[in-house]
């Protein structure tokens with residue numbers, strides 16, 4: 001008897017990629033079922049994250065044509081992390097193992113076999129990590145890899161070059177359910193759950209259709225933070241102001257030094273001006289950083305739901 005595999009794929013405006021993604025995954029599932037690796041009751045679940053295009057109707061159609069496909073419809077757009085969590089929590093009861101992946105299949109689907117094998121080898125969590133980043137620009141590779149290194153250096157446990165392509169067993173998902181935070185960063189939480197885990201590597205491809213839903217990723221996530229936390233905005237401005245004032249202090253430093261060496265100053269003028277600006281900038285940055293954390297606490301204390309499922313199309317038999 002083989003185990004039941006559910007795949008969860010968050011979709012936001014993915015009408016262009018869905019038919020092809022569905023075709024490739026169905027083929028993969030048919031092979032896995034034929035080889036006795038996974039049970040016939042295994043499902044491919046698309047989570048519609050409040051798309052504005054035909055994504056949900058395509059999912060409904062896929063489900064009607066083939067029971068291998070299931071769909072979770074969220075009440076509105078909640079962002080990738082929340083959509084993924086919604087999918088994982090919705091299918092948890094029906095699956096023995098769940099693999100999460102992006103709907104654009106940028107992650108090589110060949111990794112599914114490796115993940116399932118590692119699951120049967122007794123691993124509850126199998127992280128998919130990118131082997132090399134040849135297809136990335138130098139800038140992207142540098143910033144991404146620095147992010148993983150910096151996060152680890154600051155005490156956050158993240159798997160190097162692993163995003164959200166991973167396999168989780170039922171009991172590790174039960175563990176994940178106990179983490180209630182609304183500031184969701186799944187790849188940081190999963191390692192905290194524990195249980196035996198391992199890493200498999202794959203090469204990440206380009207999108208075969210559609211556009212990235214994260215253009216200028218960094219800026220968007222910055223903007224999204226600002227919008228989702230609404231009234232935390234002023235604190236964010238303090239941080240930005242602090243950075244600005246610190247930059248001004250640098251300019252002031254140069255200016256006063258020039259004046260000092262040209263002898264056009266009163267005794268003590270340079271040191272006072274430099275320290276006023278410099279300390280002011282540092283203080284504002286410090287306030288901003290503290291504010292960031294208070295903003296997070298503010299959001300957590302509300303205990304708002306992280307997602308609301310409107311409907312779940314699933315054929316258990």
Ligand code: UDP
Pocket residue numbers: 009010011012013014049077078079080083101102103104106211212213214
């Ligand atoms: N996504 C989502 N909700 C959003 C934005 C994105 O569910 O608000 C999904 C998207 O459909 C895709 C995955 O998250 O399946 C990753 O997005 P994308 O491929 O655009 O990001 P990239 O690969 O460029 O980082």
Ligand code: MG
Pocket residue numbers: 102104106207212
């Ligand atoms: Mg992508």
